[in-house]
Amino acid sequence: MVLSCSDSRVPIELLFDVGFGDLFVIRNAGNACTEGSLASIEYGLEALNISLLVVLGHQGCGAVAAACADHVSLSPSLSQLVLHIRQGLVKGAVPLDPDLAVRRHPVLTAQQLIGSSQLVQDRVNSGALVIEPACYTFDHGKIEWMGSTSTA
Template sequence: MLEVESGQHPTAAVLGCADSRVPVELLFDTGFGDLFVVRNAGTLSTTAAIASLEYAVAHLGVPVIVVLGHERCGAVEAALNPALTLTPSLAQLVGQLRMELINLGGHHDLDQASRHHTLNAARNLVDSSVLLTDLLRAGRLSVEAAFYNLHTTTIDWMGAVMPMRTEQFISTP
């Protein structure tokens, strides 16, 4: 019996882009079943992505989540180009990214915008999940942002992401 038949035992989880040029398992040189991978266009911290990663942490015991962005992301590029004609579903996805990039300072350089989005996706992941926030604060989970360079085929580690401090949510009279 193959080891993967008896259950999942990944050593890490990755939230990454659906871009076919970013093959997560190959980039991290991992074997069958070593990673719990969640992919979507633009590396978005959607409800489905958050729920999937919470499952990986709570039920599979994954101690680290990597949020992996990449160079020349088509979703981010579309968000920077308001003249594009998009299907309704793509327009919703790109609209979400466009608002995020405006809120982050309106970056117009594709790779700079993609890097900022990667960090923001990691922050959104953490700040949208009570479970992940609690585990981070307890030191039982690490969430790392990383960026893949298509030209050099290297990964730039951008650092660990921590939850917002609770006092940032408290308003003073």
């Protein structure tokens, strides 16, 4: 199961060298922990008994860049999503570097998924689910793995 950004430059099946129908993929702008993504992940756990979740961010993510910017004009729904991403990233009023933020955001999203769902938390605690935050970089065409996220 993969939670990724909607960005078309991140072709999930090609990146993981699998066929269509092999992965359970949830996408939204900025691979964020939203009610919708969380509900889809819970479906993947309960109905499909999936044991691995990759939270995949990417270099040059527009949603994360917007979250790092001081002032951007966005629609109400997109503003809400970007604000959610920003709240996870910002510590005080420290300016955010988008290149660092795209690496940090998948880790924060993984932590938010665990903190927002008893089912996700229970599966991680029992070892039935491993969450792997990662970041895809276009420059090198590689996935940088950030280390498994646990509740500890």
